Amino acid sequence: MTARHPVRAWLGRDVNALVLAGAIGLLAWPFLTGDAYSLRLLTVAGVYGLAAIGYQFVFGHAGALSLAQGAFFGLGAYAAGIMSVRTGAGFEVTFPAAMAAAAVLAALVALPVLRLRSHYFALATLAVGQVALVIAVNWESVTGGANGIPNVPVPSLFGASVGRGWPMLLLVWSLVAAGAVVARRLTGGLTGAALLLMREQPMAAEAAGIDIRRVRFAAFLLSALYGGAAGALQVHTVRVVSPEVLEFPVMVMLLAIAVVGGRTSISGAILGAVLLIHLPEWFRPLERYYLVAYGVALLAMIVAAPWGLMGSLSRARQRWLPEPEPPLPAAGRVPAGRPPARLAIAGLTRHFGGVRAVDGIDLVVEPGESVGIVGANGSGKTTLLNMIAGVETPDSGRIRWGKSDIAGLPPYRIARAGIGRSFQALKLIDGLTVLDNVAAAAWRETGGPDRDAARASAMALLQALDLAPMAWRRCGALPPGLRRRVEIARALIGGPALLLLDEPAAGLTAAERDSVAGTLAALNAGGTTVVVVEHDLAFLEGFVARIVCLDQGRIIADGAPADVRSDPGVISAWLGQPPDEGHKHD
C-alpha cells in the first residue's frame, strides 16, 4: 500500500470530514445570525431532513416512486397535534403515537399498493395522500376542518417543556442525528449492496433467495415511521396543524430533497433539506417571483446533478481522486453445499395462449448428475427451466425436489431450498465490484452474514473460479466470458445442490467457452448437480454425461450425448435446421 494522497486523507473515505464540517457550520450559522427566524428555518430544515431520510428507504433503496410520504408526514402532524391539544399528552406520548399512526396507515395500504408497478404505484400512493387530505378538510369535529387546530403547545418531555428557539432546534436535530444513525445501520454494509441488487436486477435478487416483497414492505413501513416522526416535530415547531401539511407541495418538497441531495445518501438528505428550505428565502428580494426562481434553481439542480449533490460529489471523487484498490480480502470457506436431492418432474405443462410451450414433460435428475437440455428455438427449454426456478408457474404437473413439492413456489423459496441459477442475459450490477456482486447474493433479510463474512465466502468462490485478481474491478468493465463466471460464482454463494444454467456459452469466444465448460465440469466433480440449457452441443459434450432433447414442449430423446446426436428424431427436429437458426434466443 502506498501512502494516502494528502487531499484524500483530508477528505476521508466517506466524506466524513465534509459531513462533520457541514454539521459544525450548520450549528454555528444560527449563532452568527442569531435571530429567531433563522433558528426556526433551521429547525424546519431538520424536520424535513428526517422525513427525507425516511423517504429514501422507499424511494432510494427500494427504488419505488412513492408519493405517500407527504401523507405519512401529515398524518403524524395531525396525530401529534390532536393528541397534545385535546389530551395534553406529553411529547414522550405524542411522538411515538404519531409514528405508530403513520405506520398503521402504511401497513393498511401496503397490501393493495405494494404489488403495483412503477407508475401505478406512484398514482396509488398519491391517491392515499389525497384521500387523507379530503378527510382532514371534511372531518371538522376532529381535525378542525379547513382551518385546522391552532395553539398546539410546545412539546413537553416528561413534564419539562421544550422552549422555542434553541431547545426546539436541538431536540429536532438530535432526533435527526439518531434517525441518521439508525438509517445508516439499516442500509449500510452488505445490505446496501443487496438493496442495489434488488433495485437493478430484481430477478437475480429473487434467484439469490432474497424475498423482495418483504424488503419493500419493510422499506415502506420505515419510511412511514420516519415521516410520522417528522410530522410530530413539524406540528410542535409551527404550533398549528392545518390541511396544508397534507397538500401536494409537502410531498414535492420531500421528493425534491431526496433528488437534489442524492437518493440513497443520508448526508445528501440532510444537505438537500437545509438547502431547499433556505432556497426560497434567498430569493425573497424577487417578491412575487421568488417561487419561480426557486423552481428554476430546482430544475437546474436536477438537470446538472442527476445523481444528486452527494452522488455527483462521490462520482467526481472517484474520477479525480480514485481510491487505490484495497488489498484483496482473505478468502473464507467455500459456502457449504445444501444436502443433495433428487429432482423429479412429472406431467409438467405450460401453455401460452394456444401454444403449448411445455407439454407434459417427465424428467428425473439424480443427485450429482450433469444434464444438458437441448432443442430448437421455442421447444420449451427456457420455459422448463423457468418453471423449475419458480419464475413461471406450471399449468399442471409436479416438480418434486427431494421430499417437497416446489411447483409454483416463488423463486426466492426455491433458491433457499438449494436450487441456484444463472440467466441467459446476464443480470449483474455493472457499477459494482465483482466481489460485491457475488457477496450481495449472500444477504438475507434476517440472520444473514455480515459484509466481511460474505466477502470472505465470495472471495473463496472467486479463487475457485480463477476470478480472484478481478475482485475489485467493476463488472461492467469485464469481458463476457468473465462476467459469465461471475454470475456462476454468484449462483454458488448460496451453496446450491442443483445449479440451473441458461445458455452459459451464449456470446462467448471458443476460449471462453472452454473455460466455462471446465468450471462446470469441476463443479460437477465436486458434487453439485448441473442442469444446462444450451444450443451448443459441442460445448455440452465437454462436461455432461446425459442430454435431453426437447421438441414442441416434449422430450424426444434422452441419453448419452453420442446417442442423442445420432438419433433420427433429433436430427430431423433440431440438428437438421440451418445452422444460423441455432443461436437465437428462445
Place this chain on the structure above:
Amino acid sequence: MEFLQLALNGVALGAAYALVALGFVLILNATGAVNFAQGDLVAAGGFVAVALAGILPAPGYLLLPLVAILMAALGLAVSAVAYWPLRDRPPVAVFISTIALGIIIQNGLNGLFGAEPRAAPPLFAGGQLEFFGLVIARQSLSIMATAALLIGAVQLLLTRTQLGRRLRATAQDREVAAALGIPVGAMIALTFALAAALAGAAGMLLANRYFITPTHGTDFIVKAYIAVVIGGWGRIGGALAGAMLVALFETVVAAWADYAVATGLLYVAMLTILVFRPRGLFGEAEGRRA
C-alpha cells in the same frame, strides 16, 4: 331527466379532460415518461387566452388557434428544458424535472395574473340552449365540438400522414425509429408541442366554463393521470374513455355530495380499480411495460 342533464354536463367536462389526457399519453408513448407539468400547461393555456382576450378584441374561435400556437411553442420549450437534458436517464428523472417545471409555470402565472379565478372568453356567444327539457350552455356544446374536432384531427395526423407514421414509430420503438432514419429528437419535441397545444385548447375551453386559477394545474394532471391509468397505460383510446369516466363520476357524485368529497371518492374508486385490476380497467397497450 335530471340524470341525463348531469350526464350531459359530465360529457362536456370529459371532453376537455380528454384533451388533457390525450396530450399526457402522447408524451408518455413518445418518451416513456410522465409529463407532470401537463396540468400546469392547461392552466397556462387558460391564462394565455385570458391575456390574449385583453389585447385582441376577437371572438373566441379566432383566439383558439392563436392560443394553440403559443402553447405549442411553450411545449417545445418544455421539451428542451425538462426532457432533452435527461433523455438518457430513467423516466423518473423526467417525472421530477417536470414537477419542477410545473412549480415554475404555476408561480409564474401567479406572479403575472394573481391568484384570483379568471375567465376566458367563450368560443362563440355565451348563454344557454334548451331542447327536450335539457339545458345546455353554448360553451359546453363548443367544448364537445372542439374536443371532437381536435381529437379527430390528431387521429388523422397519426394514422394518415407521413409525419404521423414517424411520430408513431418513435412512440413504438425509439431505437428502431432512429435506425430507420427518423429524426427521433425532433419527433419527441413535436410531440411535446402537440401535447401542449392540446392542453392549451383544453385550458381555454375550461377557463370559460369553470374559471381558472394558477394552482388548478395539479387538479388537471391528477385527473389525466387517473384517466390514463384506468384506461390502460399507453392506450390512446383508453385515455379518452378514462377521461370521460373521471368526468362523469365527478359530475354525478358531486350532484349529491360536495366537490371535495366527490374528489375523495374518485381516488377511492381508482384505488379500488387498482386492487382488482393492477394494470387498469382495459389493460396496458400491447408490448408496453409500465
